[in-house]
Amino acid sequence: MTASVLAAGVVEETIRAFFQGLPIGAGFALVAMSFVLTYKTSGVFNLAFGAQAFISAATYFELHVRRDWPIWSAVLVAVVLVAPVLGLLLERLIFRHVHAASAVSKLVISLGLLVALPELFKLIVDYNREQPFGAVGIIPDGTTVYRLFGRYPVTRDEIAAFVIVVAAALALAALFRYTRLGLRIRAVVQSPRMTELNGVNADWVSSGSWMLSSLFAGLAGVLLVPTTPSLGTVLEPTGYFPIVISALAAAALGRLVSLPAAMFGGLALGVVTTQMRTHVPRDNVILAELQGPALPYVMLFAIIVFWPAIRRQVAGADPLLGVSPPPPALAATSRSRGMTIYTRIMALAFFTAVGIWTFGYANDFWISRITHSVIFSIIFLSIVVFTGLGGQIALCQVTFAAIGAFGAMQFAQRWDISVIVGMLAGAAIAAAVGAVLSIPVMRLGGIWLAIATLAFALFFHDVLVKYSWVGGSLFHGRGVPRPEFLGVDFSSRENFLILSIAILVLVGVLIILIRESSTGMALRALRGSETAAESIGVISWRSRVIVFSVSAAIAAIGGGLLAMEERLVGYEANFDPQTGLFWLVIVVVLGARTVEGGIQAGVAFVIFPELVLHRWFGLDGAWRFVLFGFAAISFARHPEGLLEHGKRRSQALMQRAFARRAPAMAAAGAGGAAETGEEP
Amino acid sequence: MTDATTTADPAEMAPAPLVIPVLEMRHVNAAYGPFRALFDVSLSVGEGETVALLGRNGAGKTTVARVASGLVEPTGGEVMVDGNDFTKTRAYRYAKAGVVHVPEGRAVFPDFSVEENLTLAFSRTRDRSGVRDALARAFELFPPIAQRRRQIAGTLSGGEQRMLAMARVLVETPRLLIADELSLGLAPIVTDEVYAVLARIRDAGTALLIVEQHMGHALALCDRAILLDHGAISWQGPASEAAQAAGASLFDTGGDSRS
Secondary structure, three states: OHHHHHHHHHHHHHHHHHHHHHHHHHHHHHHHHHHHHHHHHHOOOOOOHHHHHHHHHHHHHHHHHHOOOOHHHHHHHHHHHHHHHHHHHHHHHHHHHHOOOOHHHHHHHHHHHHHHHHHHHHHHHOOOOOOOOOOOOOOOOOOOEEEEOOOEEEEHHHHHHHHHHHHHHHHHHHHHHHOHHHHHHHHHHHOHHHHHHOOOOHHHHHHHHHHHHHHHHHHHHHHHHHHOHHHHOOOOHHHHHHHHHHHHHHHHHOOOOOHHHHHHHHHHHHHHHHHHHHHOOOOOHHHHHHHOOHHHHHHHHHHHHHOHHHHOOHHHHOOOHHHOOOOOOOOOOOOOHHHHHHHHHHHHHHHHHHHHHHHHOOOHHHHHHHHHHHHHHHHHHHHHHHHHHOOOOOOOHHHHHHHHHHHHHHHHHHHOOOHHHHHHHHHHHHHHHHHHHHOOOOOOOHHHHHHHHHHHHHHHHHOHHHOHHHHOOOOOOOEOOOOEEOOEEOOOHHHHHHHHHHHHHHHHHHHHHHHHOHHHHHHHHHHHOHHHHHHOOOOHHHHHHHHHHHHHHHHHHHHHHHHHHHOEOOHHHHOOHHHHHHHHHHHHHHOOOOHHHHHHHHHHHHHHHHHHHHHHOOOOOOHHHHHHHHHHHHHHOOOOOHHHHHHHHHHHHHHHHHOOOHHHHHHHHHHHHOOOOOOO | OOHHHOEOOHHHHOOOOOOOOOEEEEEEEEEEOOEEEEEEEEEEEOOOOEEEEEEOOOOOHHHHHHHHOOOOOOOEEEEEEOOEEOOOOOHHHHHHOOEEEEOOOOOOOOOOEHHHHHHHHHOOOOOHHHHHHHHHHHHHHOHHHHOOOOOEHHHOOHHHHHHHHHHHHHHHOOOEEEEEOOOOOOOHHHHHHHHHHHHHHHHOOOEEEEEEOOHHHHHHHOOEEEEEEOOEEEEEEEHHHHHHHHOHHHHHHOOOOOO
16 A cells, blocks of 8 residues: 555656656757757857857846846847847857868867857946846746646746747758758758859858857757756856756767757756656765766766767768868977077066066065966966877866865865875876876867866766865865975965975976977877877877876866965865866967966966956956957967967068078978878 | 970960850969969860860869869969959859869768759759759659669769769759769779760750860860879860870879779
């Protein structure tokens, strides 16, 4: 008797969870479909959908809630007008011009846009982030509850979300199957040039598909607010990022190319999430988090690692691929000896001057800023190792930095060991984690490595940090003392700055040594072509493991120092995975190829918003996201970084002016640009 | 490469001034990134004229074809279509102007069915019933692909894919057809069939620019020949004299050296 009652209860709960899951999954499905649409038609792995969804949602609430526009007109402007226009602008102004660029470059551009667009929107619209909007949907009286079959409660908003998504999917399917535009979009997917030979303007077609996908993203942006509690209270762009990654996992179920699979994947993901929330016990952190946001990350990671079919290049089938010259490799060109010497002399002069000023005249505020920039330079050098030396992009450096910070904290709090030792232990742990992480992603390259490492970073963020042996406990707090080491007290600002500079110099020298060593040679060979390098006996896995662990250890040392400088682990402020995206963008924009590039990025990250934007131009510090975010567009053309590019160009100009060794330089430049391929 | 050898027939130096050629390239240079592929190439194809573009592997023939159809924008010089400047124009406008390019290799949409491949080409100028008529005509002209109308084009044989690529052209009757290495990788008997189709296209009044490494078929089909060497024109003149002008070397490297 009791057993059957219990069973009936379980069945009822399951069905209820099913109906709760569908509307959540509907949102995933919409974003997943728009993702597939852009990925198929323009080869862009568009992580900026989160930004596009946010802009539509924020426009809607700005108009409807704050300015009291009626629902239909606010939806019309926010979704039907703003979203497609935004998509059109992105395609016209940005992605059309980088058509031949590598997939990684396009990914970096989309990361830049993800950072820049919402900030630009906030600055332009004067968007009031403090005012809570509440979970307002696009359906009148959306919170009205209906009872399906008399017992399962669903709100009108949820029904609307589900119905709209299914209708949108059907409309899209009909468009592709029966219309001329659909046929043309599918043709452009296979080969834009062949489509042009048939007399069709391929650019118009891809503009059309970008408008369509942006429309979907905007629709998802407003539909998700009432059904996703985490978005509802204060609308922030960061809230959409986990949704985009979940949608990515859903799209991955259909190998990123199948629209129906993306839709069903999204719905299934929503249902599975609510089912787990209903049936899985919550007393274990991992299980509890898998019910919530972590499931898609694990799934995404697993799909990328274990399902090689997903990594097949979309553009591989284009019979006219050879028409465009191959894109430059991630870190193809190398600089001349003369410029290296010149750079080192200039750097020495600059740092001597800054050093004299800092220790002689600067106040506490500026010393702290300069310490911060030294520490961020160290962290960014880990990106130099990974991207500049390794030729790959990882989005989990922020996680390694957090591991270093928590390492220093844990050792100091638990065992009262010097934080320096703790920091080094943290670096060792990070190196080990990096080495372990490098094993499953060994064969991945390009965007797949970037996405897999991003999934890892998000998993750390959502699950591991919550363990007390990682993120500490509420009871103890996250305080970190300044170090005292070998009898020297580094707790004063000046002394700590000296320590940081010493470590920066050590790390910089280490990187240069690695670059000149046989490992560095092997890495240079692997950057050119992994297959070719292996055929001449370079052991690629060993280089991979070295790059992962060295880069992780450097990031961890930087993270540990940052915690000491701030006297606590500011995890939310400093080590959020989305912060890490901006780290990567600023480093690759300024120059990921050289040690000097990493240091410039560190200085720019800390000093630029304070000094240039705020003091000189009186601008909001948020402009730095806009400036560097949009500057990521340059990455497609100048993978060596803007500053490096500028220097090379001025050097070339000077040499031409003096007509000295000019032919040799030109030949070297041409040969370098011819290096091809970032994926094996 | 020297100008002295460029012309064999004085009549070629001064074409009749009143006739505007369908395609004219004036002093065209072209490059892929840092690699220069064409050096000062000038040629013209008149209304209904058939021209064979010959040369050894890597001479720049395919690049000429790509510049002539707008796929590659020249870095210098001019491209004229029917007397209009098309130098900076994109490929789809060439196609609309009737300059149709059948590129080298498997020049079909590999994921489309045979019918979808043709529909894409026909739907630009026709409505739904017009497309149906054009499809019917294409299948009438090419019975082998009619049997495979629902098959995915990527799974067709090489010869069938060439048939498909030409079926879209033959129904439209373009002003100029640029055919790139149509015989490449085909069995001799299939090559014969392909050239029979080209002859039909020529007889329908379409001008032809045939890019070939294999000289025999192309010279039999065309009135005029252009020899390309290291990205520059080394000789042009009547097709009957081309074999002699090219010398034995080109015949030696013909055949299947690029399989």
